[in-house]
Amino acid sequence: MKIPASYQIKGIDAYTIEHEPVSSADLMMRAAGTVAEWLWQHVEYDTSFKVMAGNGNNGGDALVVAMLLAKAGFNVECFLFNYSQKLSPDCAFYKEEIAKRTNLRFAEVTDPGFRPDIKADEWVIDGLFGTGLNRPLEEPFVSLIRHINTSDATVVSIDIPSGLFGEDNRQNNPEHCIHATYTLSFQFPKLAFLFAENSKVVGDWQVLPIGLHPKAIEKCQTAYNFATREEMAQLLKPKDKFAHKGIFGHALLAGGSKGKIGAIVLAAKSCLRSGVGLLTVQVPASGNDILQISVPEAMTIPDEGENTITAVQIGEKINAVGIGCGMGTSVEAAQALHQLLQTCDKPMEIDADALNILAQHPEWIKLIPTNSILTPHPAEFDRLAGKSATGYERLEKARDFAAKNKVTVVLKGAYTAVINADGEVSFNSTGNPGMATAGSGDTLTGILVALQAQGYQAFDAARLGVFLHGLAGDIAARTIAFESITASDITASLGFAFNELRSKTSNKHS
């Protein structure tokens, strides 16, 4: 699903109006109708609404929502905040309509000091500002928003929380934005929803399709995408009935150190559950028995180092190499990584301590083979590319980093961003807070290297792998509380995740 910028949405909107064709007032009715319908499904029959409309089309939507709610028999009070005495044409049109209604209370507000009374059990509909916001909010809106935020009411923002920009909020104050309980976004998610710093503002968000023109959506060029299940199902390659293990690739995992052999065990297990044909694991000598006993399906190469790896042996038949899990940042481990980078021309998946070593030796980054993946969490990425104050800033830095070093970067987070060397970004849509647990990253490494060994290109392997990892976590969470999910539970659910994704593909073709 594309994530167009606010200015692009305006263009798609205009194209729809011209080519469907549909009048802008009717399109507004359609959009507001989806909001009203969502509300009917989520509120009690005796819920009271306070609808806050601004002077643009977001306000127009709010006026229509107010009318539809009143028509359905709800108790509705609607305020049109028109300090500037200037309404968009559609907002003005629906103001005339709402003023005629007798089944709701309506007032146009021009007094900057007026604050509507809001009760804790009421629902506030926020239609003050939408994607037309063109500068940070000031008084009197800031005080009005603070008044709404400090009420205990449930707040539903139409399209986007008022005061929030769709993309870059680096110069914005989150306290000057509506803090929504729910945000109902028209047709597409907004980029801003996907950054941790905006989560308090956006609340739970959902996309409501409003039938914007498919041609305009297709023509819209954006670097940002939200990975849907349908898109990811199309990436998954079929498994041939006559296949044998030799054609599913041979992965090599290298890592582990004294006290952290578990990390490489976890990676090995998830790798074997992700379709790889053969797996070899290189571990410090002291970890060899642990590995052989815990993962009998894997072959092992005991390193000469007793407690750390010192040199990685890549056989000719290896198709992809995963390195980093639990390897530590010792001088020997760093040397092993350096030597590997100098000799390896296979796609690599570089994680955890290997990333920390790279941060200490940035001159080695240029040695990373093409078609490789780096999987940093925010702190690891900051060590590689410098500190970022916001998620937006970090994402832009990661796009630069991926382009400059010709790698795929998986920036982990609530909406993990997979970024390719062309600067394209795919945000993951699966996963849950229970997955923020020890070893979760190691299981991801195993999945990614398995997909790379099977011939998936870095960007596809990363998008698909991150999606499956999150889906496995979601499947685990159906029966296990977030608090109790372990990395092993994610691996145990991987088979179900592949099945769910594949059944989606077969449904599609049946």
Ligand SMILES: NC(=O)C1=CN([C@@H]2O[C@H](COP(=O)(O)OP(=O)(O)OC[C@H]3O[C@@H](n4cnc5c(N)ncnc54)[C@H](OP(=O)(O)O)[C@@H]3O)[C@@H](O)[C@H]2O)[C@@H](O)CC1
């Ligand atoms: N996507 C779609 O297809 C559809 C979209 N629809 C809806 O349209 C919405 C976008 O509507 P929009 O473009 O009219 O903008 P909107 O946010 O209502 O406000 C603009 C007004 O705000 C003002 N203003 C701006 N910044 C300000 C500030 N800091 N402080 C004070 N004022 C400020 C600006 O005035 P200015 O002062 O700049 O002249 C202008 O008057 C969109 O979010 C969705 O809800 C649906 O109806 C149908 C289908």
Ligand SMILES: [K+]
């Ligand atoms: K809004």
